[in-house]
Amino acid sequence: MSLRTRTVSRLFAVLLLATLCSPSPHAQTPATATTLRNATALRDTFISQVHAAGFTCTIAPPIIVVEDVPSFGQYDDSTNTLRTSDWTLLNPREKAFFIQLAGPGSTEDAAHAVFEKAAHQWIFVHELGHWWQACRNLTTTSSQPWQVESGANRISLAYWRKNDPSVPTLMFSLFHAVLDHAPSPVPAGQAVDTYFNTNYQTLGPSPAYPWFQSKMTVMLGDEKPEPTFAAVLASTKN
């Protein structure tokens, strides 16, 4: 083996080792690092408001991971991990979805702004709602899917009404647009919550899922009097 061949082989071995040891696929970019910082700050503000409302939780604040997550947010109570996405991680189909939500002829900047409110505010706090449900022993094993999903939306709605009403204003316009443009997937004569609970396993990954999220949130929007954040936290129980 010549010196040059040995050097090349050693370099190759070092590169291979570096690849095996690298922290990918979660390597940070400036954009994902900013998202992680902002998401951590929002998580901490949410939890400080839980404490201010007089509540505590024995579960640690969730670990935040920034990666492409198909539903733009997900809380896993088995690992206490909250996954959130970033605009730079979206695939073309996902970006096209937000361009469509932003309205006909929208720029990428307008679509990005909708994504920030929907994913990093509304959905992110919905996922923190699932963390709070875990704190209160309310999970999909102890409760029906409608109660769990509607409960997380109720927490997000109460939090944003208190902290930034422009978030629910935007989300309600999106939810109403979904309901106006997509037919109800619920067979005539069946209750929406019962149908959701019975068919949850197949609805989750289906195109009908946004319709159910829209329907349950619009129903929550009609709740009178509007429940406070503290009242919603208190009523989250198994």
Ligand SMILES: [Zn+2]
């Ligand atoms: Zn959820």
